[in-house]
Amino acid sequence: MSPYPIRHPVIFLAFGLGSGLSPKAPGTAGSALALLFFPVLVALGLWGSVALIAVAGVFGIWLCGRAAEILKVHDHSGIVWDEFVGQWLTLLPLLGGAVWDLATVLNVLVGFVLFRIFDIAKPWPISWCDKHLEGGLGIMIDDVLAGAAAGGVLWLLVANHWLF
Template sequence: MTLSTRQGIAPRETCWKNPVHFLAFGCGSGLTPKAPGTFGTVAAVFFYLLLQGLSLWTYLGVIVVASVLGFWLCGRTAKDLGVHDHPAIVWDEFCGFWITMIAAPAGWPWILLGFVLFRLFDIWKPWPISWLDKKVHGGIGIMVDDLVAGVFAFLCLQAIHYVYLKKVLT
């Protein structure tokens, strides 16, 4: 099914008219007909570039606010559309990617690695991500699996950076 033929309101009709939907759809990035989660994460990279210069505590604060806001944005949009976790809802990808990039090393190789790691965990959904995806509903359910995928990707990125530094410094 295409994004416009699912039950409920078509996302393209509402994205540009409703600011809640606009944000939940990742500023429109989730409206792509194929791989909306990947395109949502690409858009999250752009916003990460604007955020990466913040202090660690400010960056963490942005993630907390964006995630709490995301519980409401995603839940409200899903309810309005009449579809739980509609593929066009990608605010969860934004927050998950931003978690991946907490205290990430500077440079494009690390951004690309963070992108790949986050997408792998978001698509693969190892336990407990898969359990959360199936068992938790509403806005929290839409968000939580991506937040945990972001934590997993963060841990992998930091471990890779640690091993890389050990190798370079010895």
């Protein structure tokens, strides 16, 4: 893909501030860049983060749908705003009492790996939604579900002290 569409603000945002331009694994690149916003989530606290993620998710339905229209492709691999939202959703269980230490960093990395596993493997019902829903909702929902599933596993690991 030519880099010229990235100048369009919709494409720039949908491509995760440019991370979706990665020639290999753009979804992984988008998820990795989303981790840099973890301090913002911590600063907002749980309910502030839930609000931010909800707004980003609803906005993402429009944004990803509009980007797909501009690019004339249903779900271009460079559209990674959905990975941002899914990754942030995954990290919610870490917000209750996050301190800046090695354990938190390692737990964030575990959340990253869990989200990538669910996003790539797409177990049911994620796979059904990915195949049957169209437009911006179709682009967003599989990553939201993958983020919720990964966040659920992360919560179980954290709640049972099975992580760092």
